[in-house]
Amino acid sequence: MQINWPSHLIEEIAYRRCVIFVGAGISATAQNEEGVSPKKWGEFIRDAISLINRPSQEKLDFISKMLDQQNYLLALQAIADSCDPGAYAAYLREVYSRPRYRASKTHQLIKDIDSKIVITTNFDRIYENLCSDYVFANYFEISKIITNMRSTENLIIKAHGTIDDVDNLVFTQKQYYNAKLKHPVFYNILSALFLTNTVVFLGYSLNDPDINLILELAANARSLSSPHYVVVKDGLEEEIKQHWRDCYNIYPLEYGPDYTDLESNIEELRDRVLDFRALKRIP
Numbered sequence: 001m002q003i004n005w006p007s008h009l010i011e012e013i014a015y016r017r018c019v020i021f022v023g024a025g026i027s028a029t030a031q032n033e034e035g036v037s038p039k040k041w042g043e044f045i046r047d048a049i050s051l052i053n054r055p056s057q058e059k060l061d062f063i064s065k066m067l068d069q070q071n072y073l074l075a076l077q078a079i080a081d082s083c084d085p086g087a088y089a090a091y092l093r094e095v096y097s098r099p100r101y102r103a104s105k106t107h108q109l110i111k112d113i114d115s116k117i118v119i120t121t122n123f124d125r126i127y128e129n130l131c132s133d134y135v136f137a138n139y140f141e142i143s144k145i146i147t148n149m150r151s152t153e154n155l156i157i158k159a160h161g162t163i164d165d166v167d168n169l170v171f172t173q174k175q176y177y178n179a180k181l182k183h184p185v186f187y188n189i190l191s192a193l194f195l196t197n198t199v200v201f202l203g204y205s206l207n208d209p210d211i212n213l214i215l216e217l218a219a220n221a222r223s224l225s226s227p228h229y230v231v232v233k234d235g236l237e238e239e240i241k242q243h244w245r246d247c248y249n250i251y252p253l254e255y256g257p258d259y260t261d262l263e264s265n266i267e268e269l270r271d272r273v274l275d276f277r278a279l280k281r282i283p
Contacts, residue, residue: 001234001256003265005272009229012198013113014276019193020110022120022127023210025203029104029263030126038124039095041072041208048076051083051091073209077172089166096124096163103130109266110202113273117149117193118156121210123163123171128156138162139170139179139186146189159190159214176213191217194228201230202266206240206252218248227251233259
């Protein structure tokens with residue numbers, strides 16, 4: 001299934017009035033020299049259970065229940081609260097930094113689209129390493145974000161931090177709420193971006209905790225005539241799609257039948273954006 005990309009979305013992206021959110025599904029397309037890709041949420045959390053010091057059966061049952069419900073934030077919070085912080089930090093680096101993942105063709109296609117602002121909830125540096133000529137800023141670097149939003153430079157915003165700074169990652173429910181308390185200006189900036197730009201989510205599923213953490217920002221900046229979009233694999237129940245449209249003004253664009261079909265759809269998006277820029281002589 002190929003996505004029928006809306007013409008007005010192509011125009012918004014071509015004129016760089018669109019913000020692209022990059023999620024874990026994009027990182028999952030990368031590999032290292034051994035052909036290994038980054039762990040997905042469920043695999044990451046299940047492997048992290050071994051970090052818990054003398055876990056009680058009650059604790060293990062709770063984590064298992066949260067995983068079954070795909071409540072990844074609470075599952076990970078339970079693990080993080082029950083293990084040695086040094087071992088937890090080492091595990092994060094082992095997963096997100098040391099494997100030396102290489103950018104995929106999908107990463108390159110996103111770069112080719114040449115959006116002024118790309119926001120990512122990923123901790124790894126896969127996309128930043130590809131875009132070495134771009135500016136990137138963490139969520140707590142407010143002055144750097146504002147300065148480069150107003151400049152001609154392409155900007156990558158790390159909405160949940162980077163693996164280079166484990167102490168400032170936003171990975172659990174508690175860390176998210178602490179970040180909102182300590183850095184409210186950043187979340188005001190995100191709300192403003194939802195209000196003034198079209199937003200496209202790439203590499204998310206509708207139950208990813210990454211996207212759920214920022215949905216309230218979309219809900220607070222709704223404009224029915226200017227929807228946002230999330231690219232997801234086909235098979236969503238109509239009730240879920242209607243919920244996203246009604247509550248968040250976010251419209252799912254479905255591809256399929258496999259996750260591997262994402263690349264060809266982003267390639268078509270890239271080609272249509274570049275063709276529009278050539279037609280309109282947009283530099």
